[in-house]
Amino acid sequence: MTDTTSFRFDGGATWLNLMATRGQSFGPRPVERLSSLEAARSWLEQVGLAPADELSVDHLERLVALREALRVLAMAAVEGSEPALDAVARVHREAEGLSDISRKLDRSGAGVAVQFALGLIAVQALVSLRGPDRLLLKQCAEADCRWVFLDTSGRRHWCPSAGCANRGRVRAHRARRSTEKNDGHQRRQYQDGADDLTEREVLAQ
Numbered sequence: 001m002t003d004t005t006s007f008r009f010d011g012g013a014t015w016l017n018l019m020a021t022r023g024q025s026f027g028p029r030p031v032e033r034l035s036s037l038e039a040a041r042s043w044l045e046q047v048g049l050a051p052a053d054e055l056s057v058d059h060l061e062r063l064v065a066l067r068e069a070l071r072v073l074a075m076a077a078v079e080g081s082e083p084a085l086d087a088v089a090r091v092h093r094e095a096e097g098l099s100d101i102s103r104k105l106d107r108s109g110a111g112v113a114v115q116f117a118l119g120l121i122a123v124q125a126l127v128s129l130r131g132p133d134r135l136l137l138k139q140c141a142e143a144d145c146r147w148v149f150l151d152t153s154g155r156r157h158w159c160p161s162a163g164c165a166n167r168g169r170v171r172a173h174r175a176r177r178s179t180e181k182n183d184g185h186q187r188r189q190y191q192d193g194a195d196d197l198t199e200r201e202v203l204a205q
């Protein structure tokens with residue numbers, strides 16, 4: 001059964017939250033939360049873009065492909081590199097889904113066409129990436145997550161997922177303890193050496 005309760009909506013924008021529908025993307029076992037049409041419909045409903053039509057496998061594949069293209073653009077933005085051209089092309093192609101906006105808005109009362117939903121998400125990303133939001137994008141420090149989110153505080157180290165912050169803090173704590181242990185060992189060695197020297201000095205007198 002698809003778990004539709006684990007979506008995250010705290011990344012700061014819908015296009016960023018879409019990225020979080022795949023968890024631990026860079027770990028050995030990524031978590032796919034858009035694993036069925038039911039899950040995709042639920043996610044679209046929860047972001048206010050309930051599909052007016054029945055969702056097809058093609059729609060799901062486009063949503064997932066848009067998500068991964070957005071990830072490429074977001075990561076390039078935070079890393080200060082150029083995104084892959086095929087990812088840019090995909091986002092622009094989906095953004096063109098808004099070209100017939102009047103017809104699609106007519107149907108808004110009964111939900112939106114999936115093409116329109118994808119177009120809105122793509123345009124939101126393009127606006128974020130061109131404007132001041134770009135400077136607020138931050139990448140989660142956990143190597144298996146690396147979710148790009150909006151950090152309005154400017155102080156976050158990890159994404160809003162408590163799991164990432166906890167794992168990171170536990171690791172940092174262990175590293176600190178191990179350093180302290182090594183330091184203590186070295187201090188003891190130094191003290192032993194100092195004691196020896198004092199003993200030699202005493203004998204020399």
Ligand SMILES: [Zn+2]
Pocket residue numbers: 140141142145146147158159160161164
């Ligand atoms: Zn994270």
